[in-house]
Amino acid sequence: MYVGIDVGTSMVKAAAFDATGRELAVASRPVELSLHGGVVEQDMEEVYGAVVAVLGEVTGRVPEPVELAGLTGQGDGVWLVDGEGRPVRPAASWMDGRAHGLVDRWLADGTFETVFRRTGSAMFPGCPGPLLAWLDRHEPKALDAAKAALYCKDMVFHRLTGAGPATDVSDASMPFLDPRTRTYDNRVVELLGLAHRRGLLAPVSDPVATAEARGEGLPSGTRIANGPYDLPACALGAGVTSPGDGLLIVGTCLASLVATTELDLSGEPAGLYISTDRPGHWLRAMPAMVGTAALDWVLSTTGVRHDEVDGLLAGTPPGAHGVRVLPYFAPSGERAPFVEPRLRAELTGVSLESTRGDLVRATCEGIGYAARHCLEAAGLTGSLAVCGGGTRSSAWMRLLADVLGRPLRVVEGEVGARGAVLAAAERYGVGLDAPAWTKPTAVVEPDPGRAAFYTKGYAEHLDRLGQARDRART
Template identity: 80%
Template sequence: MATYIGIDAGTSMVKAAAFDERGRPLGVESRPVSLSLHGGHAEQDMEEVYGAVEEVLTSLTAVLDDPVELIGLTGQGDGVWLVDDQGRPVRAAISWMDGRAHELVDEWQSSGVVDSVFRRSGSAMFPGCPGPVLAWLDRHEPAALDAASAAVYCKDMVFQRLTGIRATDVSDASMPFLDPRTRAYADEVLLTLGLSHRRRLLPPISDPVAVGELPESGTRIANGPYDLPACALGAGVTAPGDGLLIVGTCLAALVAVDELDLAGEAAGLHISTDRPGHWLRAMPAMVGTAALDWVLNTTGVAHTEVNGLLEATPPGAHGVRVLPYFASSGERAPFVEPRLRAELSGVSLESTKADLIRATCEGIGFAARHCLEAAGLTGSLAICGGGTRSPAWMRLFADVLGRPLRIVEGEVGARGAVLAAAERFGVELETAVWTEPTSVVEPDAERAEFYAKAYDDHLERLAAARSRARAT
């Protein structure tokens, strides 16, 4: 029987998952990786990330009974991973969560650069995306750029180290240098950002995705789309209008589209996929489960307690409200506001930990609704990510969003990476079987009506918070 492996090099965890030919899980190996946060900077050790990939792949293949047919690779997007000719680090990787370029983004917003780039690439820049990070490095660490052979993305670094091939794909290249119409780099964007002299650092775009072999085993491997579009594939979100909500470190809302509309607000991005004429309108908010993690760590509440606490307090959390914008680089979707920060209100001496936890989960739910509305959701909605492990939170999401949720559990990104690799290698898999939802959660009509009014209040508080952020 054939076995398929998906590797997902995430921000906080690297995983390798094995599946049989019907998409049933055979095993998962995972290793945590660290994220260094200091003074608004967020960096990762490339050797640690690559070492974790080697470990999970070795450990997983050692326990499999059948030979591996192929491997699909995915990983976190954005940021800047400067490498030399061998794919080894020139400096620490700068994460998508980095905020060092926020003043530059402020400057570009005021001057119209952000809007101009969006009209060309379909992507609104934020501090942790490659455009601002490369421009910041060009100003403050030019020697690092001089020493580098390429500025790649996480999975591309891993793919080069595994196969010796340097390449990226159209999904990673989408932010912000790709022209989504031509599927090639837009030199006008580089010129607008003052980076034309650094063009040599952009990795070659392989369209369709690049393929290679592991040198020792000869196993075929494909350098698939990055984690957001990989999750869309793994959740079966391909029909125009259908959407996916990823409740992970990043709260990402994706909607499949077959037309480009670059006339709206310069926010989010249009992710090109392996299918020409098909994009994902993406609104990846900066903080998802990371916001809840901060609250849990601060209050001393364990993750295992969340489900019970959500059920211990009613909708509205007794008046406690949270604007969940905890990222040090502000927010990037469905608007760009680098100086926006989280706010907590309505707290009294009678407020409980349960109130605070529910208010945080509700705030994240409101942010998700905002993103999905901006992305243009009209069809069905799938949901995946670590947040799906809490049934109470999934019911809350269904109520806040006012629609049924197709719950897709397991290693969805790794699953999508396998499906992308199989298509690239011409291996036929039953996609509908691989992407079948685990369950469907229906909203409660009464709670949905309550949350519709609470959402309007959330938008009003958010508008006021954005005004204060701009004034700082």
């Protein structure tokens, strides 16, 4: 039995697999996000407790011994811990917006672009650079008390194993890692005013760190590998490793990834290059803030249940009777395929005749247009896989295929946990059949007529977006 652990933003999961990649059991537990005034935080003890609980549940349901475990989780944010791995303060989430003023300043004075040209990382308010700089200005005592500024999965690995603080090249890619040398760029640390906090950055394990469990959640002695974080883990779990092939993760974050062997740091600074376990191979990532959280907000506001979405999409025509949604609902604005910290969502074309179905379809279409924008910017030329919670809606998958104008290789199940296991197996030299583990569950073809309609709609979306970005800057 192989166990994958995926420490998500709102849900912690553990999945057990047999040697062929078949899911044997899945356990999950929700975790809370604290949102107030643009500040988005999480209780680290709650998150870690959820990890231990789901591991205990999933291993208790499958009697086979655990061969090894792979760990992945949400990226970015700042998870400050002391020497024992205990929280110094609540974790600042990747969704946090408190550092938008610093990002605005760095956009204006050229620091933002300089960092991108050196690392391939377009900073946003919820990534470690701005958050650490904000904490250094406003909560220096918290940094003084911390041993390390970790990423989410690193905190969990530290606690599960007792191993020293460590991260991997994928998490470290935003924003301090030089993608060519796969080490921290100390000049970037200096540019962000954090040279005196350099010691908080966890050592980068290349390849990923390994250790044995201490007996919390997993049997004592179980081998664990730490990393990569959820975006590259999903790429592994979906079989996206050949240059030009892409992955769209329809989750809380709408992440678009394209495998590449070319490092191009020109063009508009946006997204990031995620270093992978293979030197010279990267994922060109456009992890947009927009995602299922936008649809969840619309569903909650309109009183629509999740099980009603497919019926509403089927009963509402393309174009949603003129209702349009720019789905940028995150408190920290947008980070891909452009950075606009003050961008906000817009809803237009609504009248007394508009229905809940119109609002739901317009939101799904808006998210689809955002995905197309990201995939084009990331350089998609090959096949496209899709995974995440959004794949549970077959109607939304058909809509996405139409909006994107290309077939979708749908990969269902716990794709991040699956990728974490594949990464762990590679690290430990355990031979698993990756093609069998990553076989798609369905292929959704676009309808030519609807695809042509949405090509025009996409052009209109880009025009509205340009106007909204202009307003956000004034």
